[in-house]
Amino acid sequence: MIRMLMRVLGPEYAGPVRRTVALMTVTAMVEGLSYGLLVPVLRALFGGEPGGARPWLIAFGAAVAVYAVLRYLSDLSGMRVGTVLLRGMYHRLGDHLARLPIGWYGGARVGEVSVLASRGVLEAMGVLAHLLGPYVSACVTPSTIVVVMLAFDWRLGLAALAAAPVVAAIQVWTGRSMAASDAERHERGHEATGRVIEYLQAQPVLRAGGRTGERFRLLDDSLRELQRASRRTVLSALPGVLGLTLTVQAVFTALLALGAYLALGGHIGAAELLAILVLAARCADPLLSLSDLGGKLRAARAELGRLDAVLSTEPLPEAPDPVRPAHHGLEFDSVTFRQDGRTVIDDLSLSVPEGQRLAVVGPSGAGKSTLLQLLARFHDVDAGAVRVGGADVRDVGTEVLTSRIAIVFQDVYLFDGTIEENVRLGRPDAGEAELRAAATAARLDEVIERLPGGWAAKVGEGGALLSGGERQRVSIARALLKDAPIVLLDEVTSALDPVNEAAVHEGVERLMAGRTVVMVAHRLRTVQRADRVVFLDGGRIVEEGGHDELLRRGGRYAGFWHGSTAPDIRWRHGRRAG
Known part of the structure; x- marks a missing residue:
């Protein structure tokens, strides 16, 4: 998990991540050692001289204070590093996406990247801020407590240590059994999202056909498949949760039985037995939390895997010594x-x-x-x-x-801004006269005059507030403003009505002149x-x-x-x- 995180983040973030993980590990160890001080405290309190517990209580209080400071620093470090990594990951992902070939953005790739760049990045980078600290604590604190138990009584320590490989095996087995169901659930969820969008987009057709009361079979099927996949995910996690709970309970029961046997035989005092049982009980909570943390970490790991796949996609190679076209x-x-x-x-x-x-x-x-x-x-x-x-x-x-090169596509995409902002994408530093001239040549000035707001009129996401012909005029004006010597036109009038087609043809003729x-x-x-x-x-x-x-x-x-x-x-x- 950490190795994949480091690979996704890049070498420049390795230092802060390692320092944060080290601080979290030390914090978890101090927590375990502070609980270990309960053994001499209880031994003194239940022994012949209760006053002897005072120095141990002071030491225990100091250890808890140190732990509190370290916990604050480790949580703060995790949040800060997580925030820095989130910002850095957005920059790295954005820079990489900008270098990938345009042909890579095909099919459902745009939707997948959109989800990955929003929810996926947040979930993956949230590991350091929200999951890594509790996970390190759940692993390191019980291990430290077991070492303390070994130091006070090797027999009870070995009994507690025997649970470690069982817990590890359960975690590995649960992760492997859930991997397939998690992947299937993600795939079904992605498919269901696409079907919902398709259903919404199909409303004009369904209503024109008088079928508004009918259910959309493809959507129903995809939602049922998502429900089945979610059920399988829950069922596949259930054996691991039950197995971990039973293991923790079984080990605590075994420690209780062994401790009682040793106490009755005079091999251990009641105070030591009580303290060790308190330590064993303290191990239970973090171990039981591994089930929930494991599921969240698997989800984050899956998102990291998808990020890694995108970032591992090679952009088109750049020539080491680029040349300039002669004509x-x-x-x-x-x-x-x-x-x-x-x-x-x-x-x-x-x-x-x-x-x-x-x-x-x-x-x-x-x-x-x-x-x-x-x-x-x-x-x-x-x-x-x-x-x-x-x-x-x-x-x-x-x-x-x-x-x-200036390209005018059949399907024009406009950014959710003003008409002027979308036209200026062709050449941001163009003057006002050049901007107006391009608009006039593309017959965009007619559109600007009748829109409230004129040049400042919003076009909506993708240009949804404009008609197809109006979007095409914006695209032609953008290409005219760019003033590139090579023009590529891809069926620019195939979906237009005759009036808009005539206007767009005039703009295209001006765009092609001399190029x-x-x-x-x-x-x-x-x-x-x-x-x-x-x-x-x-x-x-x-x-x-x-x-x-x-x-x-x-x-x-x-x-x-x-x-x-x-x-x-x-x-x-x-x-x-x-």
Whole structure:
């Protein structure tokens, strides 16, 4: 546990943690030794001269005072180190997440990291502040008391010592038996959380279908599985709790019987027997608390394991001597890229001269968006090379590469701030005139004028207070303000209504002017303005050429074009007829 904690925290925090653990250990030992002073105190009180107990009582009081001071210092140290570690862990996790490739954030990874960065970090770093002290005390104090018992009577000490391997075996067995059930419960809990979110998001569909009174079967099933997993977790912990309780009670009973036998035989005095039984009883409480502490520590260890897994994920390597691209042209040189065991891009080669526009079209799953991600180095290729300005993106520094590329995605994410704050993410140091010019070019000024608050209007988490078209205009304004020489567009108008689509197209046209552009197109309106078109399928280029040239060939692209434009034609005819 401590080794994993140190690995997760990093070497810079090793010293404070070790000092805190050492202080907690000394505190627990002093506590055990202070209880050991009860033996001479009781021996004197029940002997012939009760006055002889006075110096032992003074020593006992001094020991308790020392223990109180040490306990205060150790608890304070644990809280302070825990607070420092919590802050340091947030910084370390944040820095590491910022260095991980964007392609790593896929599937359910974002939700998992979100939970880990909130509850997970708090639980893991709370070990030092709340759990480590009681756990060290539960282990060290009884051990110290057993040593004291050995010093006063080796027979009773050995009898108490015999419980140590039994208690340790029970703890190990309980931990192993609960490991699987704890992991299953965590997995079921994560699944149930996802189903709850899905149920909430599905409310419009359920209500539109008149099924509001029906139960959501997937949610019900996941909650039942969570209930079963929780029950299994409790049942798997029960044998350990009962075993530990029975062991402690059995050892105390054995000590009582052995002590009575020795006292009746005249081998030990009644005062010594009473004192040793008091010490044995004092051992019981911390030992019994091991069950509860063990469960909490296992949960914290699981979170530490997840933190360790994230922090052990290697970021994309940085070149020791980064180069700068010589121009703004783009090239794919025999690129192969695999993901989740599937070949997404298969030995693909193409180039985009500086200042030209390339349109990438094809069916869903053809690898179109992956091309953009490889250009921005969201992933590294498995074979071949992706070049920007003649330089392999793996040899270009991350900051240099990102400064030259502006990306506009289909699904725009906005931070929970103002419109101005979200636009300024493109270039925080931009002047007011540049900011307004970018907004006007993206036709965002129309949105700002009708929103209460104007530039200071809040967009909500993820941009929830804006429509899809409005979010897209913010994204285009952000890209315009960045003024990068390379623009990557990923189906930016595929989910927009005709009015917003027209406005966004105007902003996109201004964004593309004079820049090297690679656009993934769903609606083919913008494809006609591209200098070159490639039709992608199965990660390979099936056709390439100009728009008119590909239509004359009558191949895959022509069929795709006619199939995509037919709905627009029908919509226009219907609009005129109406």
